Amino acid sequence: MKLTIKNFLTILLIALVVTACSSDDDNNGNQSNDEITKTEVVENYADIVYQSYLDSYNSAVTLQNTIEAFVANPTEVGFDAAKNAWLAAREPYGQTEAYREANGPVDTESDSWSLGTEGQMNAWPIDESYIDYVASGTEDYAGSYGSIISDTSITIDEATIAGLNEGQDDKSISTGWHAIEFLLWGQDNTVPADNLAGQRTFTDYTTADNADRRALYLTVSTDLLVSDLLALVNTWAEGGAYRTVFENLDTDTALQQAINGAFFIAGDELSSERMIAPVDSTDGVSASGQEDEHSCFSDNTNRDVFANAQGVINVIYGSYGSIDGPSFYDLVNQENATQALALQNAATDAMTKINIIGNNTQPFDYLITQETSDDLSGPVMQAVEALFTLADEISASASVIGINLN
DSSP states (O other), X not given: OHHHHHHHHHHHHHHHHHHHHHHHHHHTTTOOXXXXXXXXXXXXXXXXXXXXXXXXXXXXXXXXXXXXXXHHSOOHHHHHHHHHHHHHHHHHXXXXXXXXXXXXXXXXXXXTTOOOOHHHXXXXXXXXXXXXXXXXXXOTTOXXXXXXXXXXXXXXXXXXXXXXXXXXXXXXXXXXXXXXXXXXXXXXXXXXXXXXXXXXXXXXXXXXXXXXXXXXXXXXXXXXXXXXXXXXXXXXXXXXXHXXXXXXXXXXXXHHHHHHHHHHIIIIIIIIIIIIHHHHHOOSSSSGGGGGSTTTTTTOHHHHHHHHHHHHHXXXXXXXXXXXXXXXXXXXXXXXXXXXXXXXXXXXXXXHHHHHHHTXXXXXXXXXXXXXXXXXXXXXHHHHHHHHHHHHHHHHHXXXXXXXXX
């Protein structure tokens, strides 16, 4: 009899606790105590931007040190080490592309806090003859001007090469990742089926004409890139010039800017400019489409594509490296679980298809010879279609939380 009473009292106590919790939930009006707020999402986004720029800067410093060691003692081993450092540094930088078109400092030039250095860091495609020698007859669009390196009247320093960037037209690029890439790999004049990157040799920095000026250009252009990245780290740091501006924006405005960057990369820059354009320009056999590849000298475009797409995913899910916080996806899921699932499915599908490109044993320039932009059977155009769908779902998801992406 005592055991029965004890069980009854235990059940009664549990019932009272459950009733009390239910009453508390009713008083909160369907909102749980751990509901994600837009302010939290904005703060987490700023943390991710800062950390990814810091990682990019640190990897660029490693590249800088490796290049300095090579220039001081040019050897084939040192040259290969510099190339590998460039490839490694592209991985974190590629993910930062999702912060473009977000009215932020990297590509805004109209405010006191802006840097506007995106074109100085990552402009492409480039007329490589603007910087250094090219093989005769290999560049249909190459200008008739002499290269910067061969023109000894030009002083090679950061201010000069920065001032010469896009000096003739939008392909006369003198700075940034792809200028450095060209100085490391040289032209890629092989056919895609050969699966070879550019074949520049380290002797271009020892016994070749203009070896000393070429070495100086390589170090100066790398120093400028490191400086540009450090400026982005500093402005996004706690208390930094733009971080302060960003944190004082209207929350919906800050969130709109953050989401728009991911929307832009998925639906335009990556899908159209970096994937469809080279597909359309290839003839299926020769190296023609390589000129519109993002990293055509090193054959690293497949990894560029992956990193750019990963940057979009980082923004959607509020996650990067060890950072995993309140996200755009969380806000959408709180408002409309159905739309959140559509966003999640689109993101998963896009990255599944992007992974096929990013981890392919064949380089991007070979993959694009196997398809055309009106053929959706190949891996590149399948990924493009998935990115378009993802962009649509990003826009639809933004609308659910009261954000309009124009």
